[in-house]
Amino acid sequence: MxxxxxxxxxxxxxxxxxxxxxxxxxxxxxxxxxxxxxxxxxxxxxxxxxxxxxxxxxxxxxxxxxxxxxxxxxxxxxxxxxxxxxxxxxxxxxxxxxxxxxxxxxxxxxxxxxxxxxxGLRRPPNRRRDVIGGYAFDAAQLGVTFRDQTVTLTPKEFRFARLLFNNLSRPVSRAHILETVWACRRDVRSRTVDTHASRVRTKLQLRPEHGYCLTPLYGYGYQLDALPPEVAAEAA
The missing domain is CATH 3.40.50.2300 (Response regulator)
Structure with missing residues (x-):
């Protein structure tokens, strides 16, 4: 919640x-x-x-x-x-x-x-989107809308992206990523996690010039940060 x-x-x-x-x-x-x-x-x-x-x-x-x-x-x-x-x-x-x-x-x-x-009885039952940091997540369509565009993600990419945005400015461990995105499959290769992180970064344009930075944390996991406007403007 x-x-x-x-x-x-x-x-x-x-x-x-x-x-x-x-x-x-x-x-x-x-x-x-x-x-x-x-x-x-x-x-x-x-x-x-x-x-x-x-x-x-x-x-x-x-x-x-x-x-x-x-x-x-x-x-x-x-x-x-x-x-x-x-x-x-x-x-x-x-x-x-x-x-x-x-x-x-x-x-x-x-x-x-x-x-x-x-x-739980009061939450609008027909609410299909959650908006976090300017990104609107549509779980029904696996779509993410931002800056007047919509991209469609795979189910795993969608869960990965939601996990990162729900933990803005907090490190997310690989164990947590595996539990949330791959349903606790410990046999998932590290390279697979990194590939999905790269795809999410590219598809959602999580770059400093757009106000976000997705950082790999060596030996731990990933962290998504929202950058201050002045930092984003300098990067652009």
Missing amino acids: RIALIEPDLRHAKLVGQLIFAGGHVCQHFTASTPFLSRAADEFFDLLITESWAGDHSAEDVIARARAILPSLPVIVLMSAPRESQIVAALHAGADDCVSKPVSGPELLARVDALLRRA
């Missing part, structure tokens, strides 16, 4: 992100609500976790704005030493749950899983 995290505190955000990743989910971190709302206009998120002060707006305001874009979006609000009045205000504003900071790993993941189980 794709989870958005709005947390101005970078140290706490790193902790929450690691917990979410350990729970098998993808975490997209934002330091304020404005960039999150901009991204939510184009991409689907299964859950929002936000600090009570989201860097630029209160959680109560963020919930209303987020639900205007994603009407059924579940929301967890993080609070430091919350008073009863704060919890009541957040719940009245539409929060589904409130969690005290710093978070406890088992408790947070249990609350996340509980909300996602209920939210």
